[in-house]
Amino acid sequence: MGVPPVVRTKKTRAVGIPTIDMSSDESVLPESIVRACEEYGIFKVVNHGVSKQVISRLEEEGNCFFAKPAAEKRQAGPASPFGYGSKNIGPNGDIGELEYLLLHTNPLAISDRSKSISNDPTKFSCVVNDYIEAVRELTCEILDLVGEGLWISDKFSFSRLIRDVQSDSLLRLNHYPPVKERDPSFKQLHQYPTGASNPVGFGEHSDPQILTILRSNDVAGLQISLHDNGLWVPVPPDPNNFYVFVGDALQALTNGRLRSVRHRALANTVKPRMSMVYFGAPPLNAWISPLPELVSAEKPNQYKPFTWAQYKKAAYSLRLGDSRLNLFKINNADILPSSTPGLLVLHEN
Numbered sequence: 001m002g003v004p005p006v007v008r009t010k011k012t013r014a015v016g017i018p019t020i021d022m023s024s025d026e027s028v029l030p031e032s033i034v035r036a037c038e039e040y041g042i043f044k045v046v047n048h049g050v051s052k053q054v055i056s057r058l059e060e061e062g063n064c065f066f067a068k069p070a071a072e073k074r075q076a077g078p079a080s081p082f083g084y085g086s087k088n089i090g091p092n093g094d095i096g097e098l099e100y101l102l103l104h105t106n107p108l109a110i111s112d113r114s115k116s117i118s119n120d121p122t123k124f125s126c127v128v129n130d131y132i133e134a135v136r137e138l139t140c141e142i143l144d145l146v147g148e149g150l151w152i153s154d155k156f157s158f159s160r161l162i163r164d165v166q167s168d169s170l171l172r173l174n175h176y177p178p179v180k181e182r183d184p185s186f187k188q189l190h191q192y193p194t195g196a197s198n199p200v201g202f203g204e205h206s207d208p209q210i211l212t213i214l215r216s217n218d219v220a221g222l223q224i225s226l227h228d229n230g231l232w233v234p235v236p237p238d239p240n241n242f243y244v245f246v247g248d249a250l251q252a253l254t255n256g257r258l259r260s261v262r263h264r265a266l267a268n269t270v271k272p273r274m275s276m277v278y279f280g281a282p283p284l285n286a287w288i289s290p291l292p293e294l295v296s297a298e299k300p301n302q303y304k305p306f307t308w309a310q311y312k313k314a315a316y317s318l319r320l321g322d323s324r325l326n327l328f329k330i331n332n333a334d335i336l337p338s339s340t341p342g343l344l345v346l347h348e349n
């Protein structure tokens, strides 16, 4: 029997997302990670050192919470921005086929929030804190390798922001119940991206933070957009490993050398999907501006300095799919002539 022809009905494309093996030789890791972050803004990490038990215990807590009756879940909401949310994402009218729990990673905030989430809040807090501790370690290990790969004189510059006790890092559990096409009017009631056969679970966006560490169950749905060309690349689910995303803050800190990747999640029509997402962020008062090692005459400063609080304020004033980093972009072509009087700028045609 011959191989059947590949028929593409959706605007998706098969692309090999890079895999980074954390047990590889240290002499190759920094360069491989930097290359993946430059070319894709996402990679899969294997041999990551986070124990199966830490992951499965959080998954169990998530399943247990999302299986509760709607009225009980609502007691942990509305998400503003923390707590339980259903369908509404953020304050500006974005909606998706999902429900979620958004938590600040501060242990006191977790202990407080656990009371409205679980019948055993002490256990819930413990499980969440263990998961956060493990993925924070992985995040910092990756960021130190990024620092090394970029030849930053202080390779801990990135991870220090995440390790800070005031870090504004978050944990999000997303639950996408299966969306069944019940009647012909279904497609009019739900948002279907152009060319996609499944409705939007979590709409297209980039993550604002430094680094995102995502783990999902074995159900597909996550997609990335690499070149803003309308093509969406499916990210195959892998419950034993993590996907790592470059966030906007890391793009700014590296003067645009590492790219934050646009992604979205589509709902599944058959199986429920759950993702557990850690967002590594700086403290609110930390300044984000390109590191000096990444600024040169050939690559002048691309971003105005901003505090993380200013960036969050901007993010929360915009829609999910808006580009927030553009607000802080320096137009070097505009700046050069006025800030350097007497300099003649020649434009090539």
Ligand SMILES: C=C1C[C@]23C[C@@]1(O)CC[C@H]2[C@@]12CC[C@H](O)[C@@](C)(C(=O)O1)[C@H]2[C@@H]3C(=O)O
Residues within 6 Å of the ligand: 081, 089, 090, 091, 092, 094, 102, 170, 172, 205, 206, 207, 208, 209, 279, 315, 316, 317, 318, 319, 320
């Ligand atoms: C629509 C929004 C939800 C969001 C805040 C925002 O105004 C724009 C960014 C969104 C996002 C995407 C990544 C994370 O899931 C998130 C927690 C974040 O930091 O930025 C969400 C915000 C949210 O859901 O509160």
Ligand SMILES: O=C(O)CCC(=O)C(=O)O
Residues within 6 Å of the ligand: 172, 174, 202, 207, 214, 216, 221, 222, 263, 264, 265, 275, 277
């Ligand atoms: O659920 C997913 O796979 C994506 C979720 C996501 O992008 C987010 O929570 O920011």
Ligand SMILES: [Fe+2]
Residues within 6 Å of the ligand: 205, 206, 207, 263
């Ligand atoms: Fe995201």
